[in-house]
Structure formats: structure tokens, C-alpha cells
Amino acid sequence: xxxxxxxxxxxxxxxxxRVATGMKGLHYVLxxxxxxxxxxxxxxxxxxxxxxxPVTYTTFQARDLGADTAEIFKTAxxxxxxxxxxxxxxxxxxxxxxxxxxxxxxxxxTLDLNVPVIPLELPSYQKKENWGAAETFFQLVRGLAGGRTxxxxxxGAPKSCNILGPTxxxxxxxxxxxxxxxxxxxxxxxxxxxxxxxxxxxxxxxxPNADFNVVLYPEIAxxxxxxxxxxxxQPVVETVPMGVNATREFVREVAALTDTDPEPVIxxxxxxxxxxxxxxxxxxxxxxxxxxxxxxxxxxxxxxxAEHELGFKVCGLGTYSREFARDVRAAAQQYGVEALxxxxxxxxxxxxxAAQPELVLGTQMERHIAKxxxxxxxxxxxxxxxxxxxxxxxxxxGFEGANxxxxxxxxxxxxGLEEHLLGMFRExxxxxxxxxxxxxxxxxxxxxxxxxxxxxxxxxxxxxTQDLVANEGxxxxxxxxxxxxxxxxxxxxxxxxxxGKARRNTELFATEKxxxxxxxxxxxDAKAHFGR
Amino acid sequence: MNRHVPPHIAxxxxxxxxxxxxxxxxxxxxxxxxxHEVFCGLTSIIWLHRKVQDAFFLIVGSRTCAHLMQSAxxxxxxxxxxxxxxxxDDRDLSGMADMYEELDKVVDRLIARRPDIRMLxxxxxxxxxxxxxxxxxxxxxxNARMAPHVRVLSYSGSGIETTFTQGEDNFLxxxxxxxxxxxxxxxxxxxxxxxxxxxxxxxxxxxxxxxGIDNVHFLPARAAGEVPPIGANTTVLMAxxxxxxxxxxxxxxxxxxxxxPFPLGEEGTTAWLRAAADAFDxxxxxxxAITGAGRERAAKAVSLYRERLEGKRVFFFPDSxxxxxxxxxxxxxxxxxxxxxxxxxxxxxxxxxDLALLPDTVRLAEGQDVDKQIDRCRADDPDxxxxxxxxxxxxxxxxxxxxxSIEFAFTPIQGYEQAGDLAELFARPIxxxxxxxxxx
Numbered sequence: 001x002x003x004x005x006x007x008x009x010x011x012x013x014x015x016x017x018r019v020a021t022g023m024k025g026l027h028y029v030l031x032x033x034x035x036x037x038x039x040x041x042x043x044x045x046x047x048x049x050x051x052x053x054p055v056t057y058t059t060f061q062a063r064d065l066g067a068d069t070a071e072i073f074k075t076a077x078x079x080x081x082x083x084x085x086x087x088x089x090x091x092x093x094x095x096x097x098x099x100x101x102x103x104x105x106x107x108x109x110t111l112d113l114n115v116p117v118i119p120l121e122l123p124s125y126q127k128k129e130n131w132g133a134a135e136t137f138f139q140l141v142r143g144l145a146g147g148r149t150x151x152x153x154x155x156g157a158p159k160s161c162n163i164l165g166p167t168x169x170x171x172x173x174x175x176x177x178x179x180x181x182x183x184x185x186x187x188x189x190x191x192x193x194x195x196x197x198x199x200x201x202x203x204x205x206x207x208p209n210a211d212f213n214v215v216l217y218p219e220i221a222x223x224x225x226x227x228x229x230x231x232x233x234q235p236v237v238e239t240v241p242m243g244v245n246a247t248r249e250f251v252r253e254v255a256a257l258t259d260t261d262p263e264p265v266i267x268x269x270x271x272x273x274x275x276x277x278x279x280x281x282x283x284x285x286x287x288x289x290x291x292x293x294x295x296x297x298x299x300x301x302x303x304x305x306a307e308h309e310l311g312f313k314v315c316g317l318g319t320y321s322r323e324f325a326r327d328v329r330a331a332a333q334q335y336g337v338e339a340l341x342x343x344x345x346x347x348x349x350x351x352x353x354a355a356q357p358e359l360v361l362g363t364q365m366e367r368h369i370a371k372x373x374x375x376x377x378x379x380x381x382x383x384x385x386x387x388x389x390x391x392x393x394x395x396x397x398g399f400e401g402a403n404x405x406x407x408x409x410x411x412x413x414x415x416g417l418e419e420h421l422l423g424m425f426r427e428x429x430x431x432x433x434x435x436x437x438x439x440x441x442x443x444x445x446x447x448x449x450x451x452x453x454x455x456x457x458x459x460x461x462x463x464x465t466q467d468l469v470a471n472e473g474x475x476x477x478x479x480x481x482x483x484x485x486x487x488x489x490x491x492x493x494x495x496x497x498x499x500g501k502a503r504r505n506t507e508l509f510a511t512e513k514x515x516x517x518x519x520x521x522x523x524x525d526a527k528a529h530f531g532r
Numbered sequence: 533m534n535r536h537v538p539p540h541i542a543x544x545x546x547x548x549x550x551x552x553x554x555x556x557x558x559x560x561x562x563x564x565x566x567x568h569e570v571f572c573g574l575t576s577i578i579w580l581h582r583k584v585q586d587a588f589f590l591i592v593g594s595r596t597c598a599h600l601m602q603s604a605x606x607x608x609x610x611x612x613x614x615x616x617x618x619x620x621d622d623r624d625l626s627g628m629a630d631m632y633e634e635l636d637k638v639v640d641r642l643i644a645r646r647p648d649i650r651m652l653x654x655x656x657x658x659x660x661x662x663x664x665x666x667x668x669x670x671x672x673x674x675n676a677r678m679a680p681h682v683r684v685l686s687y688s689g690s691g692i693e694t695t696f697t698q699g700e701d702n703f704l705x706x707x708x709x710x711x712x713x714x715x716x717x718x719x720x721x722x723x724x725x726x727x728x729x730x731x732x733x734x735x736x737x738x739x740x741x742x743x744g745i746d747n748v749h750f751l752p753a754r755a756a757g758e759v760p761p762i763g764a765n766t767t768v769l770m771a772x773x774x775x776x777x778x779x780x781x782x783x784x785x786x787x788x789x790x791x792x793p794f795p796l797g798e799e800g801t802t803a804w805l806r807a808a809a810d811a812f813d814x815x816x817x818x819x820x821a822i823t824g825a826g827r828e829r830a831a832k833a834v835s836l837y838r839e840r841l842e843g844k845r846v847f848f849f850p851d852s853x854x855x856x857x858x859x860x861x862x863x864x865x866x867x868x869x870x871x872x873x874x875x876x877x878x879x880x881x882x883x884x885x886d887l888a889l890l891p892d893t894v895r896l897a898e899g900q901d902v903d904k905q906i907d908r909c910r911a912d913d914p915d916x917x918x919x920x921x922x923x924x925x926x927x928x929x930x931x932x933x934x935x936x937s938i939e940f941a942f943t944p945i946q947g948y949e950q951a952g953d954l955a956e957l958f959a960r961p962i963x964x965x966x967x968x969x970x971x972x
Contacts, residue, residue, distance in 0.1 A: 001592075001624055001629070001631065001634035001635060001637070001638055002618070002621065002638075003617075003618055003619075003638045003642060004598045004616060004617050004618075005598075005612065005616045005617075006598075007595060007598050007599055009595075010596070010599035011594065011595040011596045013596075014599065033572070033658045033690070033691040033692045034570055034691045034692075034695065035571055035572025035573075035574070035575075035658070035690075035695075036596060036600075036691065037567070037568065037569050037570070038572075038600045039599075039603070040569070040921075041604075041920070041921040041922045044922050044923070044924065044925040048925055049925065049926075050926060050929035050972075051926055051929070052922065056567060057567050058567075059567050059568045060692065061692050061693070062661065062690070062692040065692070076567070079566075083903060095594035095595070095596045095658070095659055096594075096658035096662055096691075099625075099659060099663060100662060124594060124596070125594065125622040126622045128595065
């Protein structure tokens with residue numbers, strides 16, 4: 001039993017819903033009590049979908065439990081097929097129905113429905129949303145694309161691939177697909193099927209016709225792609241095209257599979273990221289400490305972009321995708337940090353406090369944590385929020401995705417000259433840390449006018465949350481150190497966005513040299529020792 | 533004393549005398565069995581945990597329960613909420629771990645983290661009910677260990693037993709059960725039952741005090757320990773229509789439970805206040821003097837929106853059990869034409885006064901088969917659809933105009949000063965539709 005307030009992932013049947021809702025012509029009959037229909041609003045409200053998710057919930061009640069819940073399931077199943085006329089259905093149980101063991105798959109088979117029935121076994125008390133999505137997609141692919149013979153290709157037809165992984169309620173999936181389809185087009189590759197998003201059950205039967213598969217979201221399509229590779233010998237493009245270098249590698253990998261020249265596509269890319277990052281005004285980005293948390297694919301990609309393409313310093317990297325923990329650990333090792341593998345957002349908050357980042361790249365959960373700590377933040381991964389479905393074109397993948405990432409990662413930071421002025425004139429009554437950077441109007445309002453969302457029991461209701469939290473974080477590592485009041489005053493003259501780092505470095509230095517209490521001299525000795 | 537006959541009573545008397553139908557009192561509701569597109573009882577925790585400021589609601593359930601709470605809570609209210617979920621996992625189910633011991637551990641961690649908590653509420657869910665986890669027993673054991681510092685209650689908010697606001701009903705039932713019985717000579721008191729916004733409580737308190745009713749309490753109170761002993765000294769005025777179980781228990785305790793229209797709009801609020809005033813023998817002129825200004829303000833505020841709502845054809849999907857009262861307000865005070873009133877559960881006793889004031893042309897529907905109800909709604913082609921968030925955008929995409937029903941549970945709408953706000957909630961989508969020059 002685990003105490004949970006907020007969760008990164010829903011139950012596995014919500015993963016199945018993401019697959020079903022992304023597709024067309026598929027219906028999901030879910031054995032579930034009333035209340036589980038809440039999941040519909042994720043799609044109609046967060047993603048603003050115009051149709052109800054194609055899900056029928058059986059809605060059994062307590063008084064049915066002694067009677068015949070199986071009959072309720074069969075009726076719901078029969079009526080759903082009649083009403084929605086799907087090409088195929090998936091059937092399964094939510095957490096409560098799993099306990100009553102009605103076997104939806106077996107029951108549906110007895111109904112002689114005139115459509116393929118794909119039963120799902122999604123263990124609700126062990127697994128979570130992304131696993132549920134992956135398993136559902138895999139079962140659909142195996143069930144519908146299994147036992148086919150790839151159609152022979154007409155003479156001179158272009159090479160083709162499937163794009164696998166995008167679902168409903170995915171982080172920027174809509175625009176990633178457009179961007180990657182365009183990029184593949186530039187390489188002369190035709191897209192055979194995009195799935196699950198936009199595909200019908202009939203389309204899934206055509207998957208074996210492609211020459212290879214592109215997996216954009218391994219959390220969702222990894223299992224299915226491996227099965228297609230084993231069954232139909234379709235190679236899988238392993239690189240996820242997120243960031244400039246990864247996109248170039250992706251282009252080269254695809255080109256190698258299709259025997260084309262990747263360099264013209266790379267040379268002609270409408271890509272501004274590289275130049276913006278080389279531009280001198282980006283100098284101030286150097287060594288900015290960034291903490292990254294999200295699903296494994298987005299977290300690993302964001303870390304690579306941050307460290308190697310923007311010159312940040314990755315000071316924390318983690319994921320809630322336990323299935324991909326090994327990959328994240330390997331990536332973290334490259335940056336000299338220990339990977340944080342957890343689905344407890346309080347643990348993530350503690351890690352952020354301890355890491356003293358200047359920027360957080362995370363999910364909506366980390367956005368809230370960062371807001372509370374007054375650290376800039378960009379969202380890079382699901383779980384999503386209505387803001388993660390922008391009206392404008394905003395992919396995270398491909399060359400345009402890199403451009404989007406540049407803006408998203410850089411804009412939350414305090415900008416170059418402003419940073420200097422804040423450091424020089426600490427006592428200006430209007431222009432100081434209390435007043436946020438001028439271009440961050442929303443953040444400014446958040447810090448000063450709105451109620452600051454401070455966790456009630458964790459942090460005292462003090463305006464100087466940043467310092468307080470910094471102190472708390474430090475208390476653990478440097479318990480017995482004290483600061484003279486002069487030194488404490490001097491520390492306050494350092495702008496808030498680097499004050500945590502200065503405090504940490506100074507205390508580390510003092511501990512190493514056996515200095516206690518810390519004086520102004522110690523502060524500057526430490527500065528000289530570590531550099532900026 | 534001038535005997536004023538409230539409109540719902542006049543209607544009922546007319547029916548008894550064979551002088552016509554009492555509104556839709558005798559309309560048989562449509563009862564269909566199918567998919568319910570409604571929240572489960574856990575969802576009422578979203579307002580309860582803010583209302584009772586020293587309580588913590590611990591759901592014992594699954595990842596689905598936790599995910600529901602975070603999704604329904606308006607996509608995350610991020611001040612650390614006073615609710616959480618103890619997620620049952622396969623170790624608990626397979627018997628590898630003793631669930632009661634596991635729950636003890638979770639509670640200890642929670643109380644250590646939140647020393648400000650005075651009342652811990654264990655909330656049962658679909659999975660905990662199906663595996664017959666005895667939260668009553670667990671609460672008893674925890675009480676033995678933690679009282680009086682922390683009181684522990686339990687109730688079920690499971691979707692197999694409760695819909696949305698019924699969760700609050702079960703919570704209040706548990707709260708009353710844990711409240712001592714008043715002494716036989718205890719002074720008379722008025723208990724207003726059902727969660728109200730703080731500001732509305734304050735307004736009603738001023739009115740009751742003005743009427744000379746000084747001993748007024750609200751259920752739930754803002755702090756766990758503030759519920760007074762309850763017995764024959766207690767007159768109960770229900771502020772919410774979904775308190776079936778709580779009202780039964782209060783009556784068993786010897787309390788006098790008043791039946792009146794619910795306090796929505798000028799007419800509803802007046803009839804509701806008058807029920808209390810009559811029970812406490814408040815003279816008619818004093819009643820008029822105290823409520824006069826409020827009645828006038830309410831009527832004026834509603835009149836601002838009447839033009840937009842008059843003659844509009846409205847369809848209610850089931851949500852909070854407030855639907856018949858909302859429809860009565862919309863019909864009587866805004867002149868709207870009500871097509872169908874869906875409600876998850878229809879308590880004909882509590883609802884009688886509101887039903888008596890609805891035209892007998894209104895279709896009532898209790899429970900739900902959402903697909904068939906959508907068919908009826910499309911066939912009706914109403915001007916305004918009151919529905920949940922899962923249906924709103926799909927209807928809008930069809931070019932229809934909708935209002936999220938959940939807002940009626942989350943907005944102060946009761947009493948004179950909120951009558952205009954209530955009308956505005958209905959009028960806003962229509963105003964917006966008229967205003968926008970974009971097509972879908």
C-alpha cells in the first residue's frame with residue numbers, strides 16, 4: 001500500500017484508452033463501475049477532443065455483484081457493437097472489475113460478434129498507464145497484423161515506413177507526427193501507416209507492408225516494434241529525433257536503410273537552434289544548472305540537448321518510467337549524476353531542492369514544484385495539461401522541434417544583461433529578486449500577487465521560499481556550519497538564481513577547509529576556489 | 533399571524549383537492565440501465581477537504597481513484613491537498629502483506645507529515661468494497677490508538693454505491709453517527725445540513741439571527757470538533773438535496789427534518805427560510821422585514837439575465853441531484869422551458885416541493901443510459917444542455933450550447949445574494965454563443 005497524492009501515470013486501462021481514442025474505428029468495452037468514466041474528460045477537456053472517447057463502460061453496481069455482472073458485460077458489449085459499428089473491439093477490465101474476475105475476453109468470444117475481438121489483460125495493481133498503452137498496442141498489432149503476407153511492392157515505388165507510438169493525450173504527439181512525416185518525405189520515404197494515432201484496425205493489418213518502422217515513443221510502441229521486427233523482419237529506427245544532433249542521426253539512420261544521401265536534407269534543414277546556441281548572447285547559458293525529470297525518452301533527450309547543445313550543466317536527471325530505468329541510469333552516468341527513478345513527486349521535489357537548479361525541465365508536476373521554488377521551468381513530457389496542447393504548431397521532434405526546444409528551454413531563464421544588472425545593483429528598490437525578471441510577467445505575478453502555492457506542512461509560509469528551501473536542503477548535508485551575520489548579508493547580495501549555488505559551494509569549501517563560522521572572507525575564498 | 537402559503541404547498545393542496553396536477557409530482561421518471569457518465573462519490577472530497585479545515589480524507593483504493601481525484605480536481609489544485617490515496621497493490625491482494633497493518637503504516641506516515649490533522653476520514657472505494665476491507669473496523673482500531681488527538685471516521689465513496697454528491701451524504705452520515713446525542717433538556721437549535729460556501733453560511737447566519745434564531749449550526753462545520761450534540765432539540769434544514777442517508781439518521785436521532793424547496797433563487801430561498809421561520813414560530817411581519825431587502829435584490833439580479841433565458845429550451849443530464857431544484861429555478865424565475873431533468877437519484881420526499889413547482893410537461897429521468905439520453909437530447913435539439921465535462925465539448929462540436937454541471941457544485945449559488953450569479957451561470961454560455969463570430 002502506497003500513499004499517493006498526485007500520480008505521474010494513471011492506471012493501465014487509461015493507457016488502453018489513449019490507444020483506442022487515438023485510433024479510428026476501434027471501440028473499447030471496459031468492464032468498470034460508474035465513476036471510471038472520469039477518464040473521458042481527460043480527452044474532451046485536456047486535449048479538447050470533439051468526440052467522446054470510443055469507450056463503453058459497463059457500469060456495474062454493488063447490487064449486481066451477487067447477481068450477474070457477466071451478463072451486464074455481455075449486454076454492454078453487444079449494444080456497443082450494434083451502436084458504434086466498429087471494425088474491431090478491445091475488451092478488458094478496470095481495477096474493480098479485475099477483482100470480480102468475469103473474464104471479459106472469454107465472455108466477448110461467446111457472443112459471436114461479427115468483428116475481431118482483442119482481449120486485454122492489464123493488471124491494474126501492478127502496472128501503470130504507459131505499460132497499459134504499450135501492451136494494448138502490442139495486442140492490437142499482433143491480433144490484426146499477425147499472420148499476414150506483406151503485399152509485393154509495385155516496381156519503382158518509394159521506400160516506406162510506419163510511424164509508431166503517437167496516441168491521444170500524448171505530449172506534442174500531434175505535431176511530432178507532422179514534423180517527422182515531413183522529414184521522411186524530404187528523404188523520399190513514404191509513410192505507410194501512422195499508429196495508433198489516426199489508424200483504423202484495418203490500417204493495422206497493412207503494417208507488414210512497410211520496409212521499416214520508426215518508433216517515436218518507445219514507452220508505447222517499443223514492444224510492438226520488436227514484435228514486427230521479429231515477425232516481418234522490419235528494421236526499427238532506434239534514434240528518437242529530439243534535438244539537433246539526434247535529428248541528424250535519425251536522418252542518417254533512415255538514409256542508410258533507404259540507400260539515399262542524408263546530407264542535402266541536413267544541409268537544407270530549417271533549423272535555427274545551432275546558430276542561436278552559438279550566438280554570443282547565449283554565452284550566459286553556459287553552465288546553467290538544469291534538473292530534468294519526465295518519461296524516459298523525453299528526459300534522456302532533454303538532457304542531451306541541455307548539456308551538449310545548449311551548454312547547460314545537467315544537475316539532476318530522472319524518470320517515472322521504471323520500465324526504462326536502465327536507459328536513464330546510463331544517461332545520468334554520462335552527466336555525472338545519479339538517476340532518480342521514482343513515481344513519488346515529493347521525492348522529486350526533495351531532489352530538486354537538493355540539486356539547486358536554475359532551470360527545471362519536467363512534467364506539469366515539476367512545473368508546480370518549480371513555481372513554488374521560484375525556479376524557471378519548461379514542460380517536456382507527459383503527464384499533460386491543457387497548456388500542453390497549444391493552438392500553434394509546436395513539435396518537440398525534428399528540426400522544428402529543436403527550434404521549439406530552444407525557445408522553451410531558454411525563455412524561462414533570467415536573460416543575459418538583466419542577470420548582470422541584478423547582480424550589480426542589488427539594492428535597487430524596483431529591480432531586485434523580489435521583483436522577477438521583466439520578461440517573465442506571469443512568473444512575476446505568480447511570485448508576488450497570487451497566493452504562492454506553498455505545500456502546507458512542508459514549508460513555512462515565508463515569502464523567501466527560495467532561501468528557506470535552500471537552507472533546508474543544506475541543513476541535511478552541512479548540519480553544524482554557521483554563517484556570521486556579515487557573511488549572511490553578503491550572500492543576500494548575490495541574485496537569487498545563483499544564491500543557492502553560492503551557498504552550497506561556500507559550505508562545501510568551508511567543510512573541506514574546516515572553517516566555521518563562515519565569514520565574508522570564506523565566501524570569497526570559495527568563489528575564487530570554484531569559479532563561477 | 534398571517535398565514536402565508538408557500539407556492540409548493542399551494543400546489544400540493546390544489547392536487548389534494550382534485551384541482552389539477554401538482555407540477556411534475558406525478559410524472560413517472562424514465563429509468564434506464566446503461567452507462568452512467570457521472571462521477572463516483574469520491575469526487576465530493578474535492579470540496580469537503582477544503583470545507584473541513586482540520587480533516588484529511590484518505591481514500592483506500594486503487595491507482596484509478598488517485599488518478600480520478602487528480603483529474604477531477606480541475607487538473608490539480610496544487611496547494612498540497614488534504615486528501616490522498618492509499619493505493620492497494622498486488623502484495624496486498626495476494627495476502628503477502630496484511631492490509632490493515634499496511635494501512636496503519638500509511639496512517640502513521642501521514643499523521644507524522646501532517647500533525648495539524650484532527651480528523652482522519654478513511655474513505656472506501658470500489659476495490660476496497662469489493663474485497664470487503666472493513667474500514668469501520670480499521671477506523672475503530674485507529675481511534676483506540678489516536679483519540680482524542682485525532683478522531684478517525686470512515687465512509688464509502690465507492691462508485692458501485694455512490695454517485696458524486698452521495699459521497700458527501702455518506703460523509704455527513706458518518707459525522708452525525710460520531711456526534712453525541714443531545715441531552716433531553718438541551719436548548720433548541722437549527723442545524724443547516726449540506727456543504728455550503730463559507731460566504732453563504734455567513735449570509736444565512738445573519739438572516740437566521742435576524743429572525744431570532746440564534747442557535748444555528750452548519751453540517752459539516754469548518755472544524756472537525758464543531759458539530760454540536762444532536763437530538764430532539766434539533767431542527768434540520770437541508771441546504772442540499774442529496775442528503776437521503778443523513779436525513780434518515782438525523783430523524784432517527786429525534787431531530788425534526790424540514791422539507792422545503794432548496795434555497796436556489798429568490799423563491800426557493802424564501803420558501804426555504806420560511807420553513808425554518810415557521811418551525812421556530814417567527815412572526816410573519818418579522819420574516820418579511822428581515823427577508824424583504826434580500827428578496828428584492830435577488831429578484832432584481834435575476835431579472836438582468838431573464839431576457840437571455842426566457843423561453844430557452846433546456847436539457848439537464850444527471851450529475852449532483854441538484855437538477856430538479858436548478859430546473860425549478862430556471863423555469864419559475866427565468867422563464868426557461870425545461871425539457872428533461874436527469875438526476876442520478878430522485879428522492880421524491882426531499883424533492884417534492886421542487887417537483888410540485890415544475891410544469892408537468894417536464895420529463896424526469898433517474899439513473900442513466902448515456903447513449904440513449906444523448907439520442908433524446910439530440911432529438912430535442914435544446915438551446916442549452918447542462919452536462920458533465922466528458923460530454924460538453926463533443927456537444928459543442930455538434931454546434932450545441934452547453935454548461936458544465938460541475939460548476940453548480942463548485943460555485944456559491946444558494947441564497948438571495950447568489951441568485952443573480954446562478955442565473956448568470958446559465959446565461960453565460962448563451963451570451964458567449966451570441967457573442968462569438970467563430971464557427972466550428
